[in-house]
Amino acid sequence: MGAQTPDATEAEDDFDLSDVNGRMCIVTRESGSPETLLRFVAAPDGTVVPDLKRALPGRGCWVSPSREAVDKAVAKKLFARALKRDVKADPDLGSVVERLLVAQLIGMMNMARKAGQFITGAAKVEAAVRSGEAIAVFHSQDAAPDGVRKIDQARKAWHLGTGAEAEVPAFHLLTGAELDEQMGQNAFIHACVLAGQAGEGVVKRATLLETYRGTPRVSGAGPKSQ
Numbered sequence: 001m002g003a004q005t006p007d008a009t010e011a012e013d014d015f016d017l018s019d020v021n022g023r024m025c026i027v028t029r030e031s032g033s034p035e036t037l038l039r040f041v042a043a044p045d046g047t048v049v050p051d052l053k054r055a056l057p058g059r060g061c062w063v064s065p066s067r068e069a070v071d072k073a074v075a076k077k078l079f080a081r082a083l084k085r086d087v088k089a090d091p092d093l094g095s096v097v098e099r100l101l102v103a104q105l106i107g108m109m110n111m112a113r114k115a116g117q118f119i120t121g122a123a124k125v126e127a128a129v130r131s132g133e134a135i136a137v138f139h140s141q142d143a144a145p146d147g148v149r150k151i152d153q154a155r156k157a158w159h160l161g162t163g164a165e166a167e168v169p170a171f172h173l174l175t176g177a178e179l180d181e182q183m184g185q186n187a188f189i190h191a192c193v194l195a196g197q198a199g200e201g202v203v204k205r206a207t208l209l210e211t212y213r214g215t216p217r218v219s220g221a222g223p224k225s226q
Contacts, residue, residue: 023062026070026082037062037099038070040079048079048089050097052104059083065212070094101212102174105205107184108198113186117199120188122147129154129168134192136203137170140179143189151190168192171206 010219024031039051041060051060061082063069073079074089090096112118119128128134129151137155152170159167179187193199 001080010085019057024154025064025069026061026078027072027076028064030064032062032064034062036064041084042079042087044083046085046087048083048087048093050093050100052097052100065208066214067094067098067212068182068214070097073139077186098212101205101209102182103176104203105173105209108205109191109193110183110186112193112198112202114195115198117194117196118191118202119194120191122151122190125190125192126151126154128192128194129158132158132162133194134168135195136193136206137168138188138191138193138206139170139172140176140189141172141174142176143172147190169203169207173206174208 022218023037025037034054039054039056039060039062040048041051041056041058043049049056054060061079063073071094074091074093077089079089080087109118119125119134125134125137129137137151139151155167155170158164174182176187176189193202
């Protein structure tokens with residue numbers, strides 16, 4: 001794809017399915033900002049490539065952050081129309097995007113860990129929630145219900161005790177096996193992130209992955225079996 005430049009989106013993206021305030025999804029025709037949409041470009045060989053960092057040069061197009069929207073764009077051949085060239089979209093592009101979103105989330109978790117903004121272990125997570133330090137909680141999808149429940153109680157206690165507008169969000173995005181595969185010895189069962197650029201980046205990417213999957217956020221002992 002060649003070198004990526006931080007300003008490529010503003011400087012080189014001349015595709016403008018947009019209103020004056022942002023971009024427009026090629027599927028739903030709803031407008032949004034670059035931060036709330038997924039960008040795609042065409043590689044030199046004509047393959048449609050996700051550009052999650054919005055940094056690849058050239059003409060781009062935008063899709064709402066949902067697996068359904070990406071699958072629909074592939075099925076209806078909307079990328080060719082939007083990019084104004086003969087392009088090839090992988091039938092499995094929706095899965096490719098999801099894997100990239102997971103990898104992006106894990107990378108940010110590792111960055112937050114190095115910055116001291118990612119804490120693991122049920123007791124430490126519970127303490128961080130009760131103290132008001134935690135800005136989001138993460139559980140493996142197969143975490144023991146008792147451990148999740150204790151942290152949920154801490155979330156509720158902090159919320160009631162402070163009168164905050166909302167509870168600290170809790171995410172159940174990956175199984176223990178998936179976390180082991182992605183993070184190795186840094187994997188976790190229960191974790192939380194603290195305020196700071198890296199910690200807030202984790203929450204942003206977790207929210208995007210959750211939105212992309214179209215699954216409602218789960219409270220309590222973890223997601224129901226599919």
